[in-house]
Amino acid sequence: MNFTERQKSLLFSEAAKAVIEGQSILKKYFARGFTIEYKGDIDPVTVADRETENLIIRRLKRRFGDIGFLCEESCPKDIREGTFWVLDPLDGTVNFVHRCPIFSTSLALFSDGKIILGIVNDVMHSEVFHAVRGRGAFLNRKAIAVSRVKTINRSLLVTGFPYYIKERHNRVIKNFKNLVLSAQGIRRLGSAALDLAFTAAGRFDGFWEEGLAPWDVAAGSLIVEEAGGKVSDFAGGADWLFGKMITAKRQQVGISSQGSGKDETLMHPHPRLLIPDYCFIRRSKDESHCS
Helix, strand or coil: CCCCHHHHHHHHHHHHHHHHHHHHHHHHHHHHCCCEEEEECCEEEEHHHHHHHHHHHHHHHHHCCCCEEEECCCCCCCCCCCEEEEEEEEECHHHHHCCCCCCEEEEEEEECCEEEEEEEEEHHHCEEEEEECCCCEEECCEECCCCCCCCHHHCEEEECCCCCCCCCCHHHHHHHHHHHCCCCEEECCCCHHHHHHHHHCCCCCEEEEECCCHHHHHHHHHHHHHCCEEEECCCCCCCCCCCCEEEEEECCCCCCCCCCCCCCCCCCCCCCCCCCHHHCCCCCCCCCCCC
């Protein structure tokens, strides 16, 4: 589906209104309490997730009834083609249930293989990160850009761990070890959408994580790209939205990631590309080139 610039503006305006309206539900339950259910051993869901999702879906369906949804709680999970909203009503549910005020709502519009717009709302801090393709990235109404840090040893990175960490941890821990020994520091916020948004704003110099769903990364990835960053899967390819592995960092110029015999902890395809792709273990049997 092709959208005119005017249509994109209307879609963004209505999407932003829906997200902001939904935050009142999250704040209400955060303040007063709620019941908790578990979809898996360590994967919670609350009434706040469901009510926020339902509100945003109802509002957007009233305005754009022909656009479907891919979302975390109540929507079909197998949609891949056409035009649809990609919604995570509460990204950071574990933080939410522990009363840690770091969580977000993430909403994107996907159409014909591209993300058209993205919104990440940091609910408790009045920060709305947003982008429309081709128009740049913004925090509230101020333009943002990715970090200008040039070397991995001066980089503050951010990551998260998948819910299957206890069952399949080897690759996750190896990747973490490779990067924690290379970077200035690593943080873990508990919301992939905010990890991406903060990377877009230059607060972090790079992000990587595996085991993510499209609703975790769709909005934030566009914000990173519009802020001048590069989003890819662990192999440097484009299968990051549905492929469950993602990195985000400053734009790169692609050359061999094997380096040239120098210290590969700092060697990189581009001096401002902050996460060395060769530090990632792509399969359990792989060996890392990152010292």
